[in-house]
Amino acid sequence: MDVEIITIGDEVVTGHTVDTNSAFIARELTELGLTIKYKSSVGDSIELMEDTFRIALKRAHIVIATGGLGPTDDDLTKRAIVKVFRRNLIFHEEILDDIKARFRKRGLEMPALNQNQALLPQGAIFFPNKLGSAVGICIAEEGRVFIALPGVPSEMKQILTDEVAPYLRNLHIGQAIKVIKLRTTGIFESALAELIMPGLRLESGVRLAYLPSYSGVDLRIIATASDDAEARGKVNTVVKYLEAVCGKYIFGRDNDTLESTVGKLLRERKQTVAVAESCTGGQMGMVLTSVEGSSDYFLGGIMAYANQIKTAQLGVSEKILATDGAVSEVSAIAMAAGIREKFGSTFGVSITGIAGPDGGTEAKPVGTVFIGIATPERAHAKKYQFGIDREINRTRATFTAIELVRREILGIG
Amino acid sequence: MDVEIITIGDEVVTGHTVDTNSAFIARELTELGLTIKYKSSVGDSIELMEDTFRIALKRAHIVIATGGLGPTDDDLTKRAIVKVFRRNLIFHEEILDDIKARFRKRGLEMPALNQNQALLPQGAIFFPNKLGSAVGICIAEEGRVFIALPGVPSEMKQILTDEVAPYLRNLHIGQAIKVIKLRTTGIFESALAELIMPGLRLESGVRLAYLPSYSGVDLRIIATASDDAEARGKVNTVVKYLEAVCGKYIFGRDNDTLESTVGKLLRERKQTVAVAESCTGGQMGMVLTSVEGSSDYFLGGIMAYANQIKTAQLGVSEKILATDGAVSEVSAIAMAAGIREKFGSTFGVSITGIAGPDGGTEAKPVGTVFIGIATPERAHAKKYQFGIDREINRTRATFTAIELVRREILGIG
Structure with missing residues (x-):
């Protein structure tokens, strides 16, 4: 089934x-096997919204x-919505009670304006919002489903995951699709491609994409097939190949993050880490x-x-x-050793550099x-030359420092 | 002139x-007075890209x-691009030299694959990329302008700001537009609206929007008029009104951030700050x-x-x-006083809490x-009840802690 996603707001x-x-x-629905056909955005104008909703309901x-x-x-x-579907707004007492309770819990009185949020189009079902006062709204009519969710990302995500996804899963039967993301770090996109491309053979219905970010390059494999087992088989063939040619750069899959991977390794080994940060100002700790559950292995650190x-x-x-100077190999070693000793952790990690734009x-x-990095056995430091953008x-x-911990734990050079 | 923005990639x-x-x-071009009419997204398929480019060139x-x-x-x-505009790709030696130099500077050899990036459609001009190897491409034909930029955000931003914006500013003469964003913190969207709405009168061509985020609610005023002075006048009328009814929540404008505002206040007063963070793990320092230039007033801190x-x-x-317990008023006060004394700063700030999901x-x-917060005169702490999402x-x-510093400096209750 085809989907259109509309984002609203000036x-x-x-x-x-x-x-x-x-x-x-898009990500959540793709993994349900739905196809995102259109994405559009519309400003805060009732007329433009009506037009946009009508067009969308025709083509998706x-x-x-x-x-x-x-x-x-x-x-x-x-x-x-009320105009497009020609319905009245109906007051829902149970929604109002819930909003009031939410404010009360935080020791606040509900502003009168929030009463509007207890009004729903007639015949709509609603999806509860655990994090805020705007519930999700769903209208099904003539084989089309229209769902409106709040724009605050955390609220939208909670409703989509807990309510909308199960609802839509019941609605459709699609082609089987399998998506796996292998997460790499410590290697450029182009260098990674040079490892991968020479021996790569992709079956029909299989696609490989390189998705670079500042923490590394993700390799995403998407396979479509007539059933789950076939789709899974196609993906696994590519995964095996990739693990063979660039395995040492792969730190995890899908929702794994570098920090969760390192955390798991530390927890398994009952090891701890403390950090001494200069130019990153607390970012590694954060x-x-x-x-x-990071308190199992993260003791703390010093922003120096x-x-x-x-x-x-x-x-x-x-x-x-x-x-x-403060930005030097010896200084980085002294900081790593210093924090390790002071905090009594297995590993001490230090970052000192010139983030820019001055200095x-x-x-x-x-x-x-x-x-x-300082370990029970040794302390050493490495120089990196990044770019000119402070935040990057x-x-x-x-992320390079976190990767250094992973490599130290696993003994990867 | 109408603009279509196309984002490319599976x-x-x-x-x-x-x-x-x-x-x-969209933001940058809106402020140039251009109108964003369409936004679309297309996956990594040459055919779909061709279609998308052709439709866009017809309507924008x-x-x-x-x-x-x-x-x-x-x-x-x-x-x-080459297919849509029926052009050949031409090799540009100067681009290749620049890419090679970029890799050399980081002590790396250029992977052979990057050679592709020195190829441009015939007749295109290119916008240099200071942060990466993919230059921006611009083709002007039959009164239409087509610009392709790399997808890495920092690179796109640099090229857009330094190259594309001046280029487009020369191209067009539009209606005058003035946008000002007043940034507030410490008050809910609905409570803010209750302060603002009763006395608000908007002239024609003026719009006010509430833009909530986790650091506060921005109030954006957009005014269009036949000339600059008129647009500015319309915006200023609204700004004055908003400052009168909710001034104490307004910490800055446009690109001001809470952290840059507090930084400016500290620098002006030659005061310093140090932080003691528990549940935020370094985020306030970061x-x-x-x-x-935050080294003028930020000494450092301890992630405890x-x-x-x-x-x-x-x-x-x-x-x-x-x-x-560690999460208590007395503990927060002891942490703030402790870091202030240890680091010798004017202010010591502490954060201790239960971020969740456990605990x-x-x-x-x-x-x-x-x-x-500990000052030369006193130390005190305040309890907050946030929600259930760890990151939020x-x-x-x-941001509440940073706002507390602002209020302490300015003596706002």
């Missing part, structure tokens, strides 16, 4: 908000719209602790942004700072980063 | 990558496509240091994730941990966060 059309919603929806079986369900003036989606903190808290000698010199241009440099440094 | 259509590019492009004056310019097999944009670190490094007594109790459910809780805690 903020999307004018670009003041990045639309992360349509990507999430399933239409999913996000945005414009909030309590304020510019949230017009419900009014457009990324490591984005994993649920000012040089006096590197000396006072991590024992980087003033001599090192004066001769080699670069001829010998150490912007993008120069040293990453150090920090992100690259963070 | 990863966009299937949702494996979030399309941040079209939002950025300016077509901007992103993605599919990389060196690997699945990057087909250039091949589709956000504060995302601002260029494990309780023994709170005791050993921040002086949170074992008695406090045993009686009140909640009846008395302290998931989302309970204490944020503390951490982000809310981070």
